[in-house]
Amino acid sequence: MQNINTRTLDLNLLVVFATLWETQNVTRASERLALSQPAVSHALRRLRERLGDELFVNGRNGLVPTARATELIGPVRDALTRLDDVLQGSVPFLPGAAQRTFRIASGDFVEFLILPRLIQHIAREAPGVMIEVVPLPPASTLAPLLERGEIDLVISTPMAQGASLRHESITTVSLLTLIWEREGLAPGRFPLELYLERPQVMIEIHQREGNIIDTTLKARGLARRIGVLVQNFMAMPVIASQTGYICNLPGPIARVFAPTFGLSCHEPPVDFPAPELVAYWHNRFDTDPGLKWLRERIKDCAVG
Incomplete structure (x- = not known):
């Protein structure tokens, strides 16, 4: 059997074959391909x-395919069709038939x-699609991870981004303040x-990256007391329920956890801008129909 290497095979030959x-x-065939008969x-x-292999032999009514040609025609047609679709950017994403895993980097807030x-x-x-949620990596590594396809999507509050990243707003979520x-x-x-007197539970990442609460208060010449820093949102109402500290949570989370932990929900003392959730992806995958x-x-599915 011939050792065929597709890297050295002229793909135009397969078009002629089909x-x-x-x-x-x-x-x-020459008329259809706009080529000369020779x-x-x-x-x-x-x-x-x-x-x-001869591939085609002369028959009574024209060229007759050999057994080898009959064996090849199906895969060759499929390959040419898929290549055409890819080059035209028209490969559809069929959710019902898809078998794919999407990796999303986000915080526990997004998971909830x-x-x-x-x-x-x-x-x-x-049903063939699986979602894998991974922790948010350091901001400096996001673009390389997205470019390599190790992460498909990042969902977070707004962050600095390079020219290689695309983004779009997912939703905004108002805050509520909780206390015993x-x-x-x-x-x-x-x-x-x-609000300014009582210690508060704060998520640690907001201290590192800045947050709308302290920025808004500072603009008014005010500052709150931080009593404890935690790593995730779910710890905040638990600590508030056991200490009497204040915590500020996105409305949907606050309303679920307040009755469970004996807390009451209130509008914040001043109007804080509603936090925005933004999706980020690499421009390399901008036309990926599955990602779209x-x-x-x-x-x-986002809750406003």
């Missing part, structure tokens, strides 16, 4: 030499806020004096 199969005639005959001769609805949606529409329910605070806005589909599903 056209000869369809037309069963060198003249009709050029088509030469291409067939080259392909015969490479494959070690978006992931349950996203998984429910995927289970119905794309037994303190009996009236519903509505949290008292500013108590995932981003649309995430936006559909």
